[in-house]
Amino acid sequence: MGNKSARTAENKVLNVVRAVSALLVVLGHVRLLFFEDYATAEQGPITAVLYALTSLGSQAVIVFFVLSGYWVGLSAMSRMKTGTFSWSSYASSRLTRLWLVLLPALVLTAVVDQIGRRLFPDSDVYIQGAKYVGIPADASYSTLTFIGNLAFVQSIHVPYFGTNGPLWSLAFEFWYYLLFPALLIAFRRSATWKARVAAVTILIAGAAISGTEVLLLFPAWLLGALVAANRNRISAMLEAMRPSQLLGARSSAVFLTVGTMIFSHETTLPLRLGAWLTAIAAALLVLVFVRDVEFRGAAGRALSTVSYTAKFSYSFYAIHMPLVVFLAALIVPLHEGRWPMDLPHMAMAAAVILAIGFASYLFGELTEQKTEATRSLIARARRAATPDRYKAPKY
Template sequence: MTATLPARAEAPTRPGTHRALNALRAAAAMLVVVYHLRTLLFVDPAEAGDGALTTVLYAVTGLGPAAVLVFFVLSGYWVGGSVIAAFRRGRFRWASYATARLSRLWIVLGPALVLTGILDHLGLALLGNTSIYLGDPAYHHTVPVADLAGRLDPLTALGNLGFLQTIVVPTYGTNASLWSLAYEAAFYAIFPLALYAWKSRGPVGVRILNAVLLIAVCALVGPKVLMYLPVWLMGAGVALYRDRIAAVLARLRPRTLTLARAGAALVVAAALWATQASYSSRNVLLLAAATTVLLALLVQDLRWGGLPGRVLDALSAYAESSYSLYAVHLPIAALIAALLAPHAAQRWVPSPAHWLALLALSAVLVGAGWLFAWCTERHTGHLRAMFDSAFRAVGRSARD
C-alpha cells in the first residue's frame, strides 16, 4: 500500500523520550487520582464552606475530568503521529499496528480488571454496608450507583477487555475510569481506517472495505464517543505538521519561545479551571485547543537543567507508569474511602489535617501505580513480540 500524504515528516518523538510531554501526561494522571480521592473522601463543595482557600483547593482537586482531555490530545499526537508516519513511508500494516496498540493496552487492562474484581469482591464482602459499595449517588458517579455486584460478571469483564465499556456494557465494577479506554480504542481504529479509505493508493476494493469498516465502527460507538474525536484529532494535526512547526520554533528567539510556552501553559491552566467549573462543549473545545497550542510549542523538548530539570526528569520517568496509575487507582481509592469514611454523611470537612491526608493517600496511589507498571507495562515489548510471532505464524499457515 502506498500513501499520498506529504513526505518528509517524521514520527513524533516517542513518549519515553520527551520530558515535557511525558511530564504533562504524568501530571494529568495525578490530577485524575486526586480528584477521585477528594470526591470519595470529602464533603461536596456546597458543604465545605465559602472560604477562599477552600474554594481554590476544591477547584484544584476538581481538575480530574478536564485532565482526561489532555490525555486525548497527547494520544492523538503520539498514536495518530505514528499512523501518519507509517502512511507517509508506505509501510502501514494493520497487523503490526494492531499488535502495537493491543499489547500496549491489554498488558495493563487485563491485570487491572483482575485487580478490580478482587478488590471489589473484597469490598462487597467486608464493607458491603458502606455507602460506596451500596452505590450511594452522593459520590456523583465517581463509583457506580447501585448494583455493583451486577457489574462484576464475566461478560462485563470481557466487554471491557474488548473496549466496549459504556458502548455495550458498563465499566467493570468500581473502575469507572475505564470509560476513556473505549474512546481511545475507537479513535485508534477510526483514524487509520479513514486514512486508508481516503489516501491509500491500494486496490479500490480494499479501500471500500476500509470505508465500510469505518462506518460500522462509527455506528457502533455512536455520537457520545465521536464527539470527542475532534479533541484527539487536534493532537494528530500537530503530528501531521510537526516538522513545519519545529522549523518555525527553531527561528524564534529563546526568550520569545519561553514566553510563548509560559503563556500557553497559563491558558491551559485557565481552561482547565473553566472546564472543572462547567464541563460544557465550549469549555471542552477551549481546553483542547489550548492544549494543542501548548503541544505545538513543545514539539521541541524543554532543555531545563538544575532543580527544574530534575523535577521534569522525575515526572517524565513516572509517565511510564501513568497508564497503570489511571487503570488501577479507582478501585483502590474506593476501598480506602470505604474504610476511612464508611458512610457518605461521614465524609471529611476541609481541614489542614484532612488535606495532608489527601496528599499522603494520593502518594500511596502513585506508588501503587508505579508498582503495578513494574509488573505489567515494563513487559509490553515481550507481549508485543508474542503477538507479532503469532501473527507471522498465522500468515505462514495461510500461505501454506
C-alpha cells in the same frame, strides 16, 4: 529530540503533561470520596481554588485524548509515509498496549471490590454508591460486562466493570485508534480501491458501534494528530523563535490550558463545546512543546523524575479507582463523615495518593513496562508463522 526517530523520540515535558493529567483524575476521585462537598465546606478563596483544581478529572481526560492523538497519530502517519503500515501490525501494537494493562486491571477491580464489600459491608461507598459522584448505585460484575470492557464497549453498550468508572475513556481511545487510520486510508490518494473500501467499511462500522458520544470527542483526538502531522514545521518554527518569545508562548499555553479546563468545568456549555475548547488549548500546549526543553542541573533532574512517572500513568489511571473506593470504605466509611479541606486531612489524602501511586508502580512493572517486550515477542511469532505476509503493503 530532532535527531531521534518519530517513533522513539521521548519528550519529557509531554510526559509531565501526561503524568499531571493522570494525577488530576486521581485527585478528583480522592476529593470526591474523602472530602465534603464544596457546598458544605467553609467558603473562602483558598478553598475555592483547591476545589476547582481537584475537579478537573474530566478535563484531564480530554488532555489525554489530545496527547494520544499526537503520539499514536504520529506513529500511524509515519508508518503510512514509509509504506510499513499494516492493519495487523497496527492492531497488534495497539491491543497489546491496551490489554496488557486492562485485563489485569479488571481482575484487580473484581478482587479489590469483593474484598472491600466483605470487609466493610456497611460502608456507604459500597452500599449507597448513589450518594457519591462517579460511583455506580449497582456495580456490575457479570461475565458480559467483563467481556464488554475487554471489547471496549464499556459505557457504550455495557456498564463499566465494578467501581472502575474511569475505564470509560479506554473505550473511547480504542475507537479513535481504529477510526483514525481508516480515515487516513479512505482519503489517501494513493490508496487502492480495495484498501479504500475496507477503510470506509471500518469507518461506518466503527461509527455505528461506538456511537454519538464517542464521535463527539473524536475532534479532540484529531487535534493531537493534526499537531503531529505538522510536527517538523512546528519544530522549525519553535527553533527559530527567540528564547524570550518561546518562554512567553509556552507560559501562555500552560495558563491557557489550565484556565480553559477550569472554565469548561465551571460553565455549562452546549454539546461538547467545553471539551472542544479544552482540546484546542491542550493542542496549543502540545504544539509549543513539540520541541522538548533542555533543562540542566537540579531543574533537569526534577524534570526527568516527574517525566519518569509517566511510564506508569496508564497503570495509575487504570487501577486507582477501586483502590480509592477501598481506602475510602476503610478510612471514611460514612458519606456524612467525609473530611473538611484542611491541612491535616490534605496530608492524609496525600498519603493515600502516594500509597496508590506505589501500588500502581508495582502493577506497572508487571504489566505496562512489559509492553515493548510483549510486542516484540508477538511480532516474532507472527513473522515466523506467516513470513510472506510481512512485505510492505500497498495503499
